[in-house]
Amino acid sequence: MSGRPGRRRSRAPEEEHVNHERWLVSYSDMITVLMALFIVLFAISQVDQEKYIALSQSLAAGFGDGTPEVPPSQLDGGPGVLDGLVPQDRDAVAASTAGLVDADSGLGEQGSTPAPRPSVDPVLLAAAQQEAAHLAAIRETIRASLAGQGLESVVAFRIDERGLVLGLVADDVFFAPASAQLTDTARRVLDAAGPTLVALPEQIAVEGHANVLPVAGRYATNWELSADRATQVLRHLVERDGLAPGRVSAVGYGDARPVAAGMDDTSLAVNRRVDLVVLSDAPERVRELVPAVVTP
Structure with a gap:
């Protein structure tokens, strides 16, 4: 006697595995960005002109901007706003600005940060x-x-x-x-x-x-x-x-x-x-x- 062909039981679809560790990718990216930020902040806080120029050039090259001309910086110890004055002019301007401080800074003559002198033509x-x-x-x-x-x-x-x-x-x-x-x-x-x-x-x-x-x-x-x-x-x-x-x-x-x-x-x-x-x-x-x- 011939039996009735049996019906193939359909297999239930497997449930997709949920990746609960996907957040680690975004977290790793954020940590990497923060590390790069702190490295940049640390580097530019050092008063070293050579390091400043090297960092600027490396960042420019890394972002595909080539090697642009480095803008002048106040860290190079170059000419100040009073250059070009004769000695007596320098003395007069120094006397007029001696002891001036930012009223909000709280720094006096013994403060670690001197008050900026105004530019004098x-x-x-x-x-x-x-x-x-x-x-x-x-x-x-x-x-x-x-x-x-x-x-x-x-x-x-x-x-x-x-x-x-x-x-x-x-x-x-x-x-x-x-x-x-x-x-x-x-x-x-x-x-x-x-x-x-x-x-x-x-x-x-x-x-x-x-x-x-x-x-x-x-x-x-x-x-x-x-x-x-x-x-x-x-x-x-x-x-x-x-x-x-x-x-x-x-x-x-x-x-x-x-x-x-x-x-x-x-x-x-x-x-x-x-x-x-x-x-x-x-x-x-x-x-x-x-x-x-x-x-x-």
Whole structure:
């Protein structure tokens, strides 16, 4: 008897084996990249020009960029920003930047990282020295005129980025308290400085200032008092000393611009003042360098 051909049992498909270690490939790649990064960071942290150049060239070659020209680096100890200056210019710039530190760094003169010095254009520096010498010559001329009348001690001179400042401390020497009336000493000082100021080409600014003490009498506030004092000085220079009206201006700042802090007699006296400013007509970039190169 013939049997019925049996049906072949279909084999169940085998389940695909899951590779649970596939993450090791990505992990290995990440570790390799990190190792290369740390090697690069370590290499460039070493102040060695030869190693720096070799690393730069090898990286460029590895990435298929050929061997490009190595850019200049600050590690080579090459010329600095002050090269090209004459020795006296170097000394002037060094003196003007000595002791400067980044206020946020917390590093002082004993810090391990010196503060960077600003770049100084030799042309600008030479122009600043010339302007400082010009302002100093004006100062000495006026000082000599005052000395001839025994008044050199009642005027404070300074040279800043604006120009030459003649400080007339507004105490009893120049003005009576709470008054804008010029004293005899104030008139003598203005008459002594007047001829020099008249002969100059620069503009003259007359700036009135006051201390923080409230004023009494005819003036409502220190603004009016400081403005009136500046105006009286301007009028004397124009009406008595012949200064051209188009070259002079007057402004009152009240107590908004003190030069000394505190409530002691000295601070109150120096803040109650009138400043005569010979305004420098040099470019702003030159005027910024003047205080660093001016001679006492």
